[in-house]
Amino acid sequence: MPRKLTAAPPPEPAPRRRMARSERARQLLDVAWTLLRAEGADALTLGRLAEEAGVTKPVVYDHFGTREGLLAALYQDFDVRQTAVVDAAIAAARPTFKDKAGAIAAAYVQCVLTQGSEIPQVLAALQGSPEMAAVKRQYQEAFIAKCQAILAPFAGGQGLARAGMWAMLGAADALSDAAVGGDITEEAAQAELFETIVAMVKRSK
Template identity: 75%
Template sequence: MPHSSNAPRRRLPREERTRQLLDVAWKLIGDEGTDALTLGRLAEAAGITKPVVYDHFGTRNGLLAALYQDYDERQTAIFDAAVAAAEPTLQDKARVIAASYVDCVLTQGNEIPGVVSALSGSPEMAAVKRQYQQAFIEKCAAILAPFTGPKGLSLASMWAMLGAADSLSDAAVAGDITKDQAQDELQQIILTIVKRSE
């Protein structure tokens, strides 16, 4: 039986409402593009008042930053599961890190580049991106730590690995190299960084 438009709205707990709004925002971006996403449009599509959306995200950049964070959390869960399932060898851990990173970039679709582009240059994006870069570097350093020599992995090496991961993934997205080439090269870079720590 269809709901009457006069039916009272159910007040969702904050966490559920945030999840609902993020899901509606992803759908809007997929259907209409990032430029169409405003807090007002999101409120309309979600069937709630604008003040509720403003209370959750504050600004459009706040919403876009929340979408980026939502995407990153989902990808982190996939990455963590892949690393946990990998064989406890340097070769396999490096392979999984490389494959997971490149796959993440290749499977992000059109939505996340639009979000990143819309946030480009904003303080919100700079803060969110930096937070996730540092978390990824720390995570990879911990994964690779059992295989390093007494010098350990330098922070500069980890940033170089991340830069290579970004560049190789971007080249695979553009079609300049294949996914396999990007993953293989990134795996070799990771192995080289670990070998240099001996």
């Protein structure tokens, strides 16, 4: 009588590796950017993010706490990338005033354009939020300090006026937003910001 063959049992599925907290945060932010880009800020709730990321709601709440916390984290994530791009552009520029000013202008506009309409949506959704105001002010101050350090060697004896630095930052934001909206070209935004920086430094002499 032939011996009956029995099928081998299926292999045990490999246990899923638990993500480190930093890896999970990165995954959630990447999913949030995708959702924001596809459907806008109104769709970006913690529950929807959990669903899209394939995790439970408590995981998302543990990372961000509130919807405002998530939006603030997205702004911080954008600013970290923007800072890295600006730093790399400035480091690669030749040590002349025009090259450094041009690097600041080009990198700032390019970073905002890379994010498209997403950052304005984040800022609009957080309008009036004390948490966002604190985060934004922190990064504004850091950017101004960075630009002061870069441009100081080319300024006059009294240094760069703080009011002028804030005016430069306001121009950078307005010109970048106009380029995102298609009102002006990227090249026009960079050129005008460059001229703004040049004029500011010249006034200090």
